[in-house]
Amino acid sequence: MAYEYAVELRDVTKRFGPVVAVDDVTLSIQQGKFYSLLGPSGCGKTTTLRMIAGFEVPSEGEVVIGGEVQGHLPPYQRPVNTVFQNYALFPHMTVAQNIAFGLEMRKIPRGEIRRRVGEMLELVHLSGMEKRRPTQLSGGQQQRVALARALVNRPKVLLLDEPLGALDLKLRQAMQLELKALQEQVGITFIYVTHDQGEALTMSDKIAVMNQGRVLQLGSPEEIYENPVNRFVADFIGETNFIPVEIKGDGETPVVGIGAEAVRAVWAKDALPVGRSAVLSIRPEKIALRRPGAEEAGAGRACISGRVVNLMYLGTDTRYVVRIADDVEVVVRMQNVSSAAHFFRIGETVELTWDPQHGRVMDVV
Amino acid sequence: MSVNAARLSRRSRAAWLKKRVAQTLFSTYGIGAYLFLYLPIVVLVLFSFNDSRSTAQWAGFTTRWYVEMANDRQIILSLWNSVFVAVVSTAISTVIGTLAAMAMERYRFSGKLMMDAVLYLPIIIPDIAMAIMLLIFFNLSGIGFKPWEVLFFGVRLKVPFSVIIGHVAFNISFVAVVVRARLAQMDMTLEEAAGDLYADPWRTFWRVTFPMMLPGILGGALMAFTLSLDDFVITFFTSGAGFNTLPVRVFSMIKKGVTPKINAVSTMMLLFSLLLVGISITLSKGGDSESSIDRAV
Numbered sequence: 097m098a099y100e101y102a103v104e105l106r107d108v109t110k111r112f113g114p115v116v117a118v119d120d121v122t123l124s125i126q127q128g129k130f131y132s133l134l135g136p137s138g139c140g141k142t143t144t145l146r147m148i149a150g151f152e153v154p155s156e157g158e159v160v161i162g163g164e165v166q167g168h169l170p171p172y173q174r175p176v177n178t179v180f181q182n183y184a185l186f187p188h189m190t191v192a193q194n195i196a197f198g199l200e201m202r203k204i205p206r207g208e209i210r211r212r213v214g215e216m217l218e219l220v221h222l223s224g225m226e227k228r229r230p231t232q233l234s235g236g237q238q239q240r241v242a243l244a245r246a247l248v249n250r251p252k253v254l255l256l257d258e259p260l261g262a263l264d265l266k267l268r269q270a271m272q273l274e275l276k277a278l279q280e281q282v283g284i285t286f287i288y289v290t291h292d293q294g295e296a297l298t299m300s301d302k303i304a305v306m307n308q309g310r311v312l313q314l315g316s317p318e319e320i321y322e323n324p325v326n327r328f329v330a331d332f333i334g335e336t337n338f339i340p341v342e343i344k345g346d347g348e349t350p351v352v353g354i355g356a357e358a359v360r361a362v363w364a365k366d367a368l369p370v371g372r373s374a375v376l377s378i379r380p381e382k383i384a385l386r387r388p389g390a391e392e393a394g395a396g397r398a399c400i401s402g403r404v405v406n407l408m409y410l411g412t413d414t415r416y417v418v419r420i421a422d423d424v425e426v427v428v429r430m431q432n433v434s435s436a437a438h439f440f441r442i443g444e445t446v447e448l449t450w451d452p453q454h455g456r457v458m459d460v461v
Numbered sequence: 462m463s464v465n466a467a468r469l470s471r472r473s474r475a476a477w478l479k480k481r482v483a484q485t486l487f488s489t490y491g492i493g494a495y496l497f498l499y500l501p502i503v504v505l506v507l508f509s510f511n512d513s514r515s516t517a518q519w520a521g522f523t524t525r526w527y528v529e530m531a532n533d534r535q536i537i538l539s540l541w542n543s544v545f546v547a548v549v550s551t552a553i554s555t556v557i558g559t560l561a562a563m564a565m566e567r568y569r570f571s572g573k574l575m576m577d578a579v580l581y582l583p584i585i586i587p588d589i590a591m592a593i594m595l596l597i598f599f600n601l602s603g604i605g606f607k608p609w610e611v612l613f614f615g616v617r618l619k620v621p622f623s624v625i626i627g628h629v630a631f632n633i634s635f636v637a638v639v640v641r642a643r644l645a646q647m648d649m650t651l652e653e654a655a656g657d658l659y660a661d662p663w664r665t666f667w668r669v670t671f672p673m674m675l676p677g678i679l680g681g682a683l684m685a686f687t688l689s690l691d692d693f694v695i696t697f698f699t700s701g702a703g704f705n706t707l708p709v710r711v712f713s714m715i716k717k718g719v720t721p722k723i724n725a726v727s728t729m730m731l732l733f734s735l736l737l738v739g740i741s742i743t744l745s746k747g748g749d750s751e752s753s754i755d756r757a758v
Binding site for chain 1: 650656657673
């Protein structure tokens, strides 16, 4: 337990015939944290999880769990447990028998099994259901049994493969909070695979965004949302504007040209050469609208002008679509903190301002 | 308004009439189909109680044919033969068929497609072709039709190996098909889950795979048992001289003339088959709600 990393992936690649499912992934997962592997379907996140569990063996590289290289160890010799997407509860066993299965296989004494199963049932609020069959439970209850069946073994790492995918929205949101609380309570490292960015943002300490078999960015939810390193990450998590720009200067806060106008921005990752076409990514809520010639925007704010072409009142905020060039429209979300008099109208000319720190310059692809 | 309402009600009455006519026609057709299927069976059962040697004219109720049947040593012996052949061939073919189903469903190997086709062959080809094939095989291979002397529940039987081998040969296919259907609808992740929970492949099989397969295996075994009891053609061709199972016995009795005793024997066989079907339905319902037997056949 003294080891800092629960799981390490070292240059792990997995090929299925000609298809590269996981492409040279290196990832260190800290002890006791909630990690998410986030990405669209087919991005390699489930394959990565299955390699940690031992269901797949890497084509190259190695999986290290608790400091020990796993190599070809089969799943039943690895100190990890999995919560499967469809729960995979044994239909011919009761809830209690399901939960006890792992302990029985490890030949834990009867008395201790009974005690630990009882504790687990309590932890997941299923006391009194031990005699039921999985088919007699609701989706949410089955989910809890699956969790209990894995956690009762006190694994070094708990692997969760989109465990909330089959639940309806309300239950899913409740379970998200419950899962996070549970993880903090038991202190076990969770590796959670999901394609739902909201889920990942809500629960994770760290998120690894994956696409086409690669980890594009690893960071806390804030880092991933506020400082996406490339267009895929910016696009996949939350809503954002991509404004085509041309690089006009270098340094830490380069100047980029938007049509005839120029603003300051920051590099998303690496500096790009002057003259290159790029995109500027700005989140809709980072942009403020004002009437031209109104009060000062505040020193150093980037400012360009445009015309409101559409707006949608959404209650807490209003979503504006502003045309800043012939074929460039920008979405702006402004919170409705002040009275309706401040609303902009369709066709009105406005100025868009933002903190240059929020404008991130990245490659077009 | 009232004109409209009248027109509407006339139209609705026409629609009602149409529906009634359609319903009547359909139920008449349905009843007719059932009569076609079951009337012969009803007649068969009825005439097993006929107090006459004739099977065409009703002459009053009797149970003497059942008594005669029970006292006919030939019939009783052939019944024992039938049960013995069914039990032994079912046991063997259930094991081999289950293993074959697992191989076909769970593993990839070269020649799998061929094996698949070969496995289904006994179901598809006519019994008579299979029977002649077996007959030639036993002749050429030198296995012949030597009997196997056994004491089965205190009854001394002489059963040729060839009959048992013949029954196993066609039963394997049916068991494999039923078990495979069960395996195909089984969730593979259950086995992964067992592995994830520290069960090695051996324990995964006995704790998870086998219990889940069991309804399929029992269904396949019951089917093999019924088919074996039922079989005439293959038994007839592979039994050599002097060995009778019940269907073969009935056939040779018919050659000497049809008496209600045959009806009585048939009625008993019918009852037994119904019992087996009942058991298999209960079993497949008990396993879980899907009936693997229905699906496979």
